[in-house]
Amino acid sequence: xxxxxxxxxxxxxxxxxxxxxxxxxxxxxxxxxxxxxxxxxxxxxxxxxxxxxxxxxxxxxxxxxxxxxxxxxxxxxxxxxxxxxxxxxxxxxxxxxxxxxxxxxxxxxxxxxxxxxxxxxxxxxxxxxxxxxxxxxxxxxxxxxxxxxxxxxxxxxxxxxxxxxxxxxxxxxxxxxxxxxxxxxxxxxxxxxxxxxxxxxxxxxxxxxxxxxxxxxxxxxxxxxxxxxxxxxxxxxxxxxxxxxxxxxxxxxxxxxxxxxxxxxxxxxxxxxxxxxxxxxxxxxxxxxxxx
Amino acid sequence: xxxxxxxxxxxxxxxxxxxxxxxxxxxxxxxxxxxxxxxxxxxxxxxxxxxxxxxxxxxxxxxxxxxxxxxxxxxxxxxxxxxxxxxxxxxxxxxxxxxxxxxxxxxxxxxxxxxxxxxxxxxxxxxxxxxxxxxxxxxxxxxxxxxxxxxxxxxxxxxxxxxxxxxxxxxxxxxxxxxxxxxxxxxxxxxxxxxxxxxxxxxxxxxxxxxxxxxxxxxxxxxxxxxxxxxxxxxxxxxxxxxxxxxxxxxxxxxxxxxxxxxxxxxxxxxxxxxxxxxxxxxxxxxxxxxx
Numbered sequence: 009x010x011x012x013x014x015x016x017x018x019x020x021x022x023x024x025x026x027x028x029x030x031x032x033x034x035x036x037x038x039x040x041x042x043x044x045x046x047x048x049x050x051x052x053x054x055x056x057x058x059x060x061x062x063x064x065x066x067x068x069x070x071x072x073x074x075x076x077x078x079x080x081x082x083x084x085x086x087x088x089x090x091x092x093x094x095x096x097x098x099x100x101x102x103x104x105x106x107x108x109x110x111x112x113x114x115x116x117x118x119x120x121x122x123x124x125x126x127x128x129x130x131x132x133x134x135x136x137x138x139x140x141x142x143x144x145x146x147x148x149x150x151x152x153x154x155x156x157x158x159x160x161x162x163x164x165x166x167x168x169x170x171x172x173x174x175x176x177x178x179x180x181x182x183x184x185x186x187x188x189x190x191x192x193x194x195x196x197x198x199x200x201x202x203x204x205x206x207x208x209x210x211x212x213x214x215x216x217x218x219x220x221x222x223x224x225x226x227x228x229x230x231x232x233x234x235x236x237x238x239x240x241x242x243x244x245x246x247x248x249x250x251x252x253x254x255x256x257x258x259x260x261x262x263x264x265x266x267x268x269x270x271x272x273x274x275x276x277x278x279x280x281x282x283x284x285x286x287x288x289x290x291x292x293x294x295x296x297x298x299x300x
Numbered sequence: 301x302x303x304x305x306x307x308x309x310x311x312x313x314x315x316x317x318x319x320x321x322x323x324x325x326x327x328x329x330x331x332x333x334x335x336x337x338x339x340x341x342x343x344x345x346x347x348x349x350x351x352x353x354x355x356x357x358x359x360x361x362x363x364x365x366x367x368x369x370x371x372x373x374x375x376x377x378x379x380x381x382x383x384x385x386x387x388x389x390x391x392x393x394x395x396x397x398x399x400x401x402x403x404x405x406x407x408x409x410x411x412x413x414x415x416x417x418x419x420x421x422x423x424x425x426x427x428x429x430x431x432x433x434x435x436x437x438x439x440x441x442x443x444x445x446x447x448x449x450x451x452x453x454x455x456x457x458x459x460x461x462x463x464x465x466x467x468x469x470x471x472x473x474x475x476x477x478x479x480x481x482x483x484x485x486x487x488x489x490x491x492x493x494x495x496x497x498x499x500x501x502x503x504x505x506x507x508x509x510x511x512x513x514x515x516x517x518x519x520x521x522x523x524x525x526x527x528x529x530x531x532x533x534x535x536x537x538x539x540x541x542x543x544x545x546x547x548x549x550x551x552x553x554x555x556x557x558x559x560x561x562x563x564x565x566x567x568x569x570x571x572x573x574x575x576x577x578x579x580x581x582x583x584x585x586x587x588x589x590x591x592x
Contacts, residue, residue: 069554084555131446145520147439147446154423154439154522155558162553163516166458166474179553182458224455228437228520230446261454261471262361263376266447 011296012059013288014050016066016095017112018087021046023053026289030123032282042089051102062099063108063291065115065284072110072153080109106299108291112284114151116237116277117144119287125278126233133231135160137218138238141185145229161185163224168216188217190240201240215246219253222274232266237277250274303588304351305580306342308358308387309404310379313338315345318581322415324574334381343394354391355400355583357407357576364402364445372401398591400583404576406443408529408569409436411579417570418525425523427452428530429510433477437521453477455516460508480509482532493532507538511545514566524558529569542566
């Protein structure tokens with residue numbers, strides 16, 4: 009059986025073909041321009057592939073509620089040409105196959121839970137820290153949607169006493185994304201993160217903010233493992249700093265076997281940036297199984 | 301069928317008898333002294349009641365992992381006589397019936413989900429704000445445990461610019477419980493909350509902190525409804541202040557039908573402080589059904 013995978017990002021659309029084991033057989037990347045230009049190319053790619061189902065992990069916010077009139081829509085995105093666009097129906101009308109649909113970060117999380125660093129766990133947190141900050145949550149064995157879906161990038165931050173930067177987020181200023189995403193690093197230090205790799209003070213501060221968010225997410229979600237992906241996390245020196253800072257900030261309040269083995273609790277994404285597309289394959293497999 | 305309910309709190313133990321509809325048939329309250337004194341009295345109460353199952357909602361931290369060697373224990377509590385006490389095994393060896401076990405706040409949440417303000421919902425947040433702050437989470441239709449269980453009282457707070465108080469929590473100082481629980485109100489203003497009911501500035505500040513926590517919990521858990529209980533929330537003037545402040549602090553970032561109808565989204569506990577004991581009855585019903 010062949011499954012289609014569409015990782016729909018704000019800058020590029022990755023289309024891939026996968027098998028029932030989550031293996032990627034081929035993939036292409038298309039620029040995210042506007043629906044009238046980009047969607048026909050995506051449809052063209054999948055049309056003759058004889059796929060049994062399609063999984064879409066999509067930038068958002070998106071409507072995931074199957075009972076909603078706008079299910080399958082990209083909703084209030086600042087990418088205005090994509091706002092209020094029904095990506096699920098567009099693909100469904102073109103391909104007439106079952107479609108699984110979730111957020112981009114839930115897709116990456118699903119990839120890691122099924123094929124990567126969180127295999128077999130039921131309560132997992134996945135964060136991507138790059139040009140923005142996003143988070144996917146698996147709770148009690150299922151991806152968490154609830155009222156909408158988590159928007160972890162916008163939780164409040166307490167600024168570090170030494171940091172006078174007041175944040176990059178147009179909505180909240182000082183929030184996780186506003187203080188710790190790539191644009192905040194660049195604005196605070198005057199250069200892109202990749203050019204600052206040798207400056208420990210940059211990464212100590214970055215680790216402080218990421219750890220503060222993790223402390224709060226641990227206290228709230230009680231995950232069994234935390235996976236960190238995205239461009240900023242390619243700075244692997246961050247990991248030991250983040251782990252140490254999480255323990256410092258928790259200050260002994262929690263004592264669990266996971267925290268005592270924190271090197272295996274807070275870990276990098278393990279699928280070489282294929283976690284998103286592999287999660288899409290799993291969304292496709294599940295959608296096909298559900299409609300079989 | 302009769303079910304036993306034990307709401308095990310740090311100051312009192314409520315023992316009750318309930319039916320299959322969650323109705324409380326009778327109840328008694330015993331002071332929480334120490335296991336060797338209190339447990340025999342609890343066992344004495346339940347011994348001749350012919351109950352089919354027992355539900356225990358317990359102060360914590362507790363071990364909820366059925367695969368753990370310390371399942372059923374109260375673990376690292378500052379109430380030292382109860383630390384490392386196996387409350388589940390003690391009751392099991394006395395009564396030989398199925399026992400359901402969860403946190404005190406998850407018990408209250410379960411009561412509200414089954415019989416109260418969140419009937420039928422699958423993603424619900426319950427907060428109790430009193431001498432401490434605790435939270436229970438239902439995610440994807442089940443109470444959330446994960447690695448341990450949520451400890452929502454200890455998430456970080458950003459102090460209000462006008463507030464120089466630095467928090468009551470011995471672990472974190474400025475955290476939700478440290479800034480907003482009863483003892484923080486008393487220390488900040490010099491009198492107990494109940495004596496400050498007429499001072500709007502007290503409740504505006506209190507609402508700011510509760511709303512800040514709710515903003516972050518909404519962005520993280522995406523609950524379909526939020527229920528607020530506990531002594532502090534008996535100040536009902538807080539509700540409209542909290543709702544307004546949540547919307548101000550979210551600053552338009554999320555747009556959902558729940559937030560547009562916020563009076564029905566953030567609501568008081570509805571079971572007249574019986575939500576905990578009713579949740580215990582449900583824990584007992586579920587435990588009996590599972591072992592039948």
